[in-house]
Structure formats: structure tokens, C-alpha cells
Amino acid sequence: MSDSVDDSGQRARYWPIPVLRAVPAAIVALVITFSSNHAAGYGLLLFGGFAVVDGLVLLLAGATRLPADDRSRRTTLVQAVITLLAAVAGFALNGLGLPAFISVIVAWAVLTGALELSQGLRARRRSPFARDWTTIGGLTLLLAVAFLVTPPDYSQQLGGVERVSGVLDASIVLVGLLGAYLAITAVFHVIAGLSHKWGTAVPAAAPDGAPHA
Secondary structure, three states: OHHHHHHHHHHHHHHHHHHHHHHHHHHHHHHHHOOOOHHHHHHHHHHHHHHHHHHHHHHHHHOOOOOOOOOHHHHHHHHHHHHHHHHHHHHHHHHHHOOHHHHHHHHHHHHHHHHHHHHHHOOOOOOHHHHHHHHHHHHHHHHHHHHHOOOOOEEEEEEEHOOEEEEEEEEHHHHHHHHHHHHHHHHHHHHHHHHHHOOOOOOOOOOOOOOOO
């Protein structure tokens, strides 16, 4: 019974964190969706804005002992620092075009995605948030893969059956991928946060041999 009470207490304190992380992701995803500017430099500026807020939320979580265990909290703080550094890089390098955009996003996604995924895998039998971390970490690593497999020199002339004039290039594709990633993670964060608030999240599996409530 004590484990169940402890999980409920953790959820009651932690649920605002994923909801707060959803806010900048949703805002930037909407800006990308409704903006006609998909230049790499603009994408870096938008990413920088998202990363500042996301990094500060992670920093708040770690500084206020959320999550409760020391190892997960240290991982959260490392994620926060990397994300804030990526924000600085995004603002500083926005004038350097597509190579800078790809480099910043891939570096951030690989580092933070691997950290969050490993955090979730380590905690899968002892934390109610393990599934959240595993899912977001996996999605972030997929973003890095998508950026790496998209040819930087990709260019496709529009027209014909599309009845749209212009050129679809790597910058448009990659900024769009960033927007799609942020939209998906925003929805997931909101669902996860409200599930913890309302107590509908799937509880962490009890360790082998541990008594069940």
C-alpha cells in the first residue's frame, strides 16, 4: 500500500511538468504550421524559443526534486543544461543556414533523446513516469534519424498534379519535421500530465517479490 500512496504523491506533484513542457512545443508547432517561412534560420530561432522554455521547465523539475529518485533527477538536470545550451546555439547560429540547423537539432535530439530514453528504461519497474520518458526519448531519437536521412541537397520542383508552384527543398522538409515532432510530443505531454493528475496513468510494475496493495 505504501508504494501506491507514494506513486500517487509523486503524480500529484509531477503532473504539471509534462503539461508545462507541452506549452512551448504546441506554440512552436502552430507557428510552423501556419507560417509560410520555412527557412533554416527561422527554424533555428523557433527551436531556440522552444528549447529555452523546455530547458527551464526541466531545470525546475530537477531543482524541486521532481522526479523523486536521485538518479532520474540528475538525468533531468543534465537534459535541462543540454537543452538550454542548444537554445543558445540556435539563437547564435541562426544566420548560418541549413548546416547549422541540422547540426543543432541532431546534436540536441541525440543527446537528450538518449538520456530520456535510458532514464525511462532504467525506471520502468519503479517509477510511474517511466513510460512517459521512454516514449518522448524514443520520439526525440526518431527526430534525429529523420534529420540525418533527409538529404541536405534535396530539392523538388512543385507543379503538375500538385497545381502548386515553387520548390520543396530540405529546409522546408526539415522545419516541417520539427513542427510535426513538436506537435506529437505536445499532445503526448498533455495526455500524460492529465493522466497523472487524474490518476489514470498505468502504474509502474512492482519489483519481483514485492508485495502488492
